[in-house]
Amino acid sequence: MNLTKLRYVVAVDRHNAITAAARVLNVTQSAVTKAVADVEKELGAALYERHARGVTATAAGREFIDRASRILADMDQLVADMDAGRASREQVLRIGVSSSSLEGLMSRAIWALVGAHPEVRVQMRGAPFETAVQLFRQGDLDALVGPARPLMAEAGVRCDPLPPLMAQFYVRRGHPLVGRGISAQDVAAYPMIVPETTGPYADPIQHVMQQVDGDPARRLHIMEDFTMAAGVIERSEAIGVVVDSYARSRQFRSRFEVLDFGVQAPLPMAVAFRSSGRQSRALGWFRKAVQDFPPT
Structure with missing residues (x-):
């Protein structure tokens, strides 16, 4: 027994005829007849009394059909609730x-x-x-x-x-490295603030850190928050990394300067x-x- 057969049985009861139920369900009359027969065989009891004008539920059939109707209503509500939940999650x-x-x-x-x-x-x-x-x-x-x-x-x-x-190195206005061509060794001489040592900034950071004697990680501040890093850079001689497009903005230029140092190819x-x-x-x-x- 499955939900499809239950739907067929309930439809026959609602329309009082197998032919009418088949028409509403958009299936063949033989499919509905077989579904009713299969359910009756499984239950060991007749669901309907057949007569010239259609069918009516037996006493045993009425109890079964009413319960099947509740089960189908619960299933329909469950599917509707799942669809609503899916739409909400989307x-x-x-x-x-x-x-x-x-x-x-x-x-x-x-x-x-x-x-x-x-x-x-x-x-x-x-x-x-x-x-x-x-x-x-x-x-x-x-x-x-x-x-x-x-x-x-x-x-x-x-x-x-x-x-x-494209990444660029930047410093506070008036920093000692501003206004002249510089090398990786010049950059490595100052503390550096980076958001991470992997991802978009990995190449320029690694290039500079290769110029540092000892553990290069000891030269780095790692700060993911750009506002925090910018605040430190504005108040010290530390060097930071910024995306080239933002570095060209008027707001950025009013507070900082970009170093004349080729950082990397576009990423x-x-x-x-x-x-x-x-x-x-x-x-x-x-x-x-x-x-x-x-x-x-």
Whole structure:
């Protein structure tokens, strides 16, 4: 006995005829007749009395049909509740950004997303690259914005390419290194503040740290929060790392200066999402928003 047969039996009772039930169910009359016969055989009792104008439930049939109706109603409600829960979950979009210092570059995309789709609830999380990838692998993130090459190497992942980013070293206004050509050795002579030692900033950091005697990690401050790092740099001779597009802004130039030092080639970026399963509407909307307003 299965739910389909129960539906056929209940439909016959509601319409008082096998022919009418078959028409409403959009199945053949023989399919309904067989379903009723199968259920009667399994129960060992007749469900209906047949007569010229149709059928009526027997006493045993009435008890069974009423209970079957309740079971079907409960199942229909369960499916409706699951659909409603799925729609609610689709409204929550968990986005990872690596590294954390790039979160500010996502502002325009998030403004566009929430402005066009106010029902979406965004949960943004910045993290070092390895941490962000692990969160993505275990299903705690729906999308991850970060360096394209390592993301594309992940199994079961699709990537939308984004414009590349370029990192620059920056210092406070009036810093001793401002206004002259400098080398990696010059940069290595000062404390450095970085958001992480992997991800978008790995190459320039490693290039400079190779010039340091002893343990290079002892020369680094690691601060994921850009505002905190900028505050320290503004008050000291430390050197920080900033994305080139933000370094050109008037707000940044009013407080800091970019060093005349080639840091690295442009770094390809991407937004990664799982290739398997059904893509939520919210994820589709985010993918469009980040293409329209990329983190540059």
